Amino acid sequence: MPKIIKTLRAHSQALGWLNGLLYLVAIALSRISGDRARLIKYDLVVQPIRTEPLLPPHRGPRIRVYEATPEDALLRAVPYRDEAVLQDRFSRGGRCLVAQLNDDLAGFLWFSHGDYLEDEVRCLFRPEPAETSVWDYDVYVADRYRLSPVFLKLWQEANSRLHAEGFRESFSRISAFNPSSHGSHARLGAKTIGWATFVVIGSLQIMWASRTPFLHLSFNERRRPVLRLRAR
Numbered sequence: 001m002p003k004i005i006k007t008l009r010a011h012s013q014a015l016g017w018l019n020g021l022l023y024l025v026a027i028a029l030s031r032i033s034g035d036r037a038r039l040i041k042y043d044l045v046v047q048p049i050r051t052e053p054l055l056p057p058h059r060g061p062r063i064r065v066y067e068a069t070p071e072d073a074l075l076r077a078v079p080y081r082d083e084a085v086l087q088d089r090f091s092r093g094g095r096c097l098v099a100q101l102n103d104d105l106a107g108f109l110w111f112s113h114g115d116y117l118e119d120e121v122r123c124l125f126r127p128e129p130a131e132t133s134v135w136d137y138d139v140y141v142a143d144r145y146r147l148s149p150v151f152l153k154l155w156q157e158a159n160s161r162l163h164a165e166g167f168r169e170s171f172s173r174i175s176a177f178n179p180s181s182h183g184s185h186a187r188l189g190a191k192t193i194g195w196a197t198f199v200v201i202g203s204l205q206i207m208w209a210s211r212t213p214f215l216h217l218s219f220n221e222r223r224r225p226v227l228r229l230r231a232r
Contacts, residue, residue, distance in 0.1 A: 015179060022197070023177045033201075040121055041197040042173035043182070044211070046231045047190035049134075049163050049170055054156040054188075060149035063106060065157040068096040077105040078140060085119065092117065097158055099141075099150050106150045107141035109158060111170065118173075121198045122205050122224040127171040129230075134162060136172045139184075155188055171229050196227060 015023060019041065026039035068075050070090040075098060076083070089096075089110060099106040116125045116135040127133035136158070141150050162170070174181045176195065196209035207216040207225050216225035 015177060019176045026177070037199075037201045039197070039199050041176040042195060043176045043192050044125075044171070044173055044194040044196065044227070044229055045185055045190040045192050046169050046171045046229070047185060047188050049159050049168050050189070051159070051163050054152040054159070055149050060153040062101060063148075063150060063153045064100045065097055065153060066100070067161075068098045068108070072096075072098065074098055074100060074105045075108065078108075078142075097154055097161075099145075099154050101145065101148070101150065104144075105142060106145045106148070107139075107154055109136060109139040109154050111136040111158065111162070113167075121200060121207075122218055122221060123196070123198070123207065124224055124226045125171070125173065126226055126228045127169070127230075128228055132166060132168040133231075134167050134170050136170045151184060169231050171231075191231075193229065193231065194227075 022039060022041055026041075029037040029039050070087060075081075075086065075096065089112075092112065093114065094110055094112045096108055096110050098108045111134045113134050114130060116127070116137070118125060125135060127135050139151075139154070141154075158170075172185070172190075173196070174185060194210040196207060196211070199206045203219050205216075205218045207218075208214065209216075209225070209227060211227050211229065213225055218224060
């Protein structure tokens with residue numbers, strides 16, 4: 001028992017008491033069930049699409065950022081990104097900005113306009129108003145470039161492109177169990193506007209959230225909650 005309390009206290013310091021407790025429950029569920037049962041909690045955030053640069057001109061001049069095509073070879077350099085998933089994202093209108101440095105894939109970020117079909121749980125996220133909102137997801141920076149300007153360079157280019165296209169806000173979901181991701185988004189001006197928690201046991205999924213429909217039960221892909229997100 002003292003070990004459990006010590007572990008809970010350590011996670012609570014980084015995540016808060018509630019999220020620290022949920023994180024331990026999530027780990028226990030996964031181990032006991034052999035990954036058949038999962039607990040996932042997202043914090044829902046929004047950040048402004050800004051015009052001012054995130055980096056001074058002398059930082060990151062060698063980082064090249066470009067928009068990838070479905071055939072982009074450099075995008076395939078990342079492990080754990082299934083080819084079918086990449087093609088599905090492009091087919092649904094997803095767009096990807098790639099950061100290249102020293103001929104290496106330094107990082108990327110994905111964004112889409114309109115409804116976003118979550119691939120980790122059964123859920124459809126709907127940013128509003130659709131005319132000025134996008135959804136960003138799967139932001140990646142290679143380990144060797146974690147302390148470089150790659151992350152900010154990617155977002156600087158994304159902001160520039162999206163603002164020119166008329167978009168003003170970007171929504172996303174962040175794991176409530178990932179404080180470092182929260183910190184990165186907070187530095188971009190992101191604000192938490194809600195949360196959603198999912199318990200998945202086999203084909204059964206239970207969701208409760210701070211947004212309508214608040215509580216949702218489903219057993220298959222044909223029934224999924226729609227979470228409408230608005231900054232104000």
